[in-house]
Amino acid sequence: MPLAEHNPTRGLAALLFIVSALLPVPQSLEASQAPQAAPDGMTLYEAGCASCHGSDGRGAPADRIAFEDPLPDLTDCSFASREPDADWIIVSKAGGPIRGFSDVMPAFEEAFDDDQLQAVMDHIRTFCTDRAWPRGELNLPRPLFTEKAYPEDEWVWTTGVNAEGAGAVINELLYEKRFGSRNQIEVALPFGFAESPAAPVGRDAGPASDWGVGLGDIEVGYKRALVHNLATIFSFGTELKLPTGDEERGIGEGEFRLEPFLALGQILPGDGFFHLQAGAEFLGETTEGFWRAVLGRTFTSGEFGRSWSPMIEVLGSADVGEGSRSQWDLVPQMQVTLNTRQHVMLNVGVRFPLTDSDARSTQFLVYLLWDWFDGGLFDGW
Ligand code: HEC
Known part of the structure; x- marks a missing residue:
């Protein structure tokens, strides 16, 4: 029925409707009409x-x-x-x-x-009113070396094996526990087998020639999130390494070491993320500065499936003082969540020395991480 002939108002309305349907509608207007x-x-x-x-x-x-x-x-x-x-x-x-x-x-x-x-x-989200607690979104995938800014409850077992030259197998069992909204304490127990006095056991295992087995330098640490919003978290932390290791065997440094650091975690668009850590290690008379940076991205397989997080990590360090050269390493790696609850994860990577590569071996690394707050190790598979 031709409306316009009978009712001019309805006819006008119909005309306006047709015209408006043909005109491109600005996005925002369209959304507000949804x-x-x-x-x-x-x-x-x-x-x-x-x-x-x-x-x-x-x-x-x-x-x-x-x-x-x-x-x-x-x-x-x-x-x-x-x-x-x-x-x-x-x-x-x-x-x-x-x-x-x-x-x-x-x-x-x-x-x-x-x-x-x-x-x-x-x-x-309105049920928890205390904004001091950093949001879980900031709990970004954990790299092999760089300390995260986010305070955590987790167990991490890391094993590293030298790929060439003198043999060294390092292990580190790390326990981290949160307390209050922003704090975390940690204890790390390094142990392993190294082939020479030159091979320190721990995260920085290097070259080695006569097998040593034993405990490394136990480490205790504290970390506190200083500021955070929905995309960024910035923390301060410090670690104390105790001379519990067998220095003769090359497992441990035989001295107390203090290692204060700053750490930043940043969420990037498209499920990307970035970690930065910089600090200093005070060992007797010497001071070493170190810096670590990680760029990564998380992919999920299937709508509800596992998370895959490829990361590229760069490690740098240098003794503070004249004539010292900086050391650089590159560590490509992949973290993957193993179980349905996604609180047990594996990370596999390779540490390539970019400097002094004659004296330092390429190292294969793997860790198993259990976020124990989210459930037992065997829950949620
Ligand atoms: C029939 C009861 C029931 C209803 C209705 C229900 N839930 Fe639940 N929900 C549960 C139970 C029980 C659990 C605990 C499951 C466990 O821990 O194994 C749970 C757990 C959850 C969790 C998981 C928390 C964690 O541990 O990470 C979320 C999130 C959640 N519910 C959200 C919702 C939302 C949102 C709604 C409404 C849209 C809803 N639930 C409706 C019973 C219910």
Whole structure:
């Protein structure tokens, strides 16, 4: 029915409608015309989540729910702050089992779209009100050598094997524990086998000629996140190395060493990231400056699958004083998450000496990392 002939107002409206449909619509206008207003996270949370997680996020009382599985306390900053939105969205979309959690946690894929789930996350983020806690997004993949700025709860076992020349197998068992919102303490226990007195055991194993087996220099450390926002974290830390190693055997330096440093973690666009660490090592009369930089990017295989993080790490150091040359190494590596919960990871890399390569061996390195706060070593596979 030709509307215009009967009702000029409706005719005009129809004409305007057709014209507006043909005109290119500015992006922002188009967005604002899309399904009403931005989703209201609180309303969606109340409708979909509060029956189990409680309106306040602490979990509904046991007599109001029909399952036994413990509910997380979403108001607990120590727990909530370290979980990145992306991980929680995956669990909310696909249900608990996608990350090795209980199947009582339902999948909301059909009920909520991505924008709505993000709005729910934004609402959940209001439960922890203490901004001192750095967000889990800043917990970037861990390089082989560079200390991260993010405070962590983890066990890391690193093994390095010299590829050529004198043999040396180094191991380091590292334990890190967070306390408070920004602090972390760590203890590292190096041990290994080296072929000569010249081969220190630890992260800096070098060349070596007569096999030595034993404990290296135990290291204790403290780290504190000084400032952070959603993209950057900057920390200060210091490590003390104790002369527990067998110096004769080339495992340890036989002296106390103090190693203060600054560390930066930066999120880059497109799942990229960047780490920087710079510091000094005070060993008796000598002082060595060191700097480490890492560029990497995380890829996920499959929508909810594992994370692959190729990284390129550059290590530099130089004795402070006249006539000393700087030493450089390049360490390409790949970190991969091993289990469904993604809290057990492997990193494999090769350390190529760029300077003094006659005296220093190429080294193969691997670590196994267990983020113990997220569950037992054998949970979530
Ligand atoms: C039927 C009850 C129920 C409902 C409804 C529910 N959850 Fe859960 N949720 C659980 C349980 C139980 C767990 C704990 C699973 C575990 O630890 O094994 C859980 C865990 C979670 C976790 C994982 C936390 C972690 O440990 O990392 C997130 C995130 C979450 N729920 C978000 C939501 C959101 C968002 C909604 C609403 C859109 C929702 N849940 C609705 C029961 C529920």
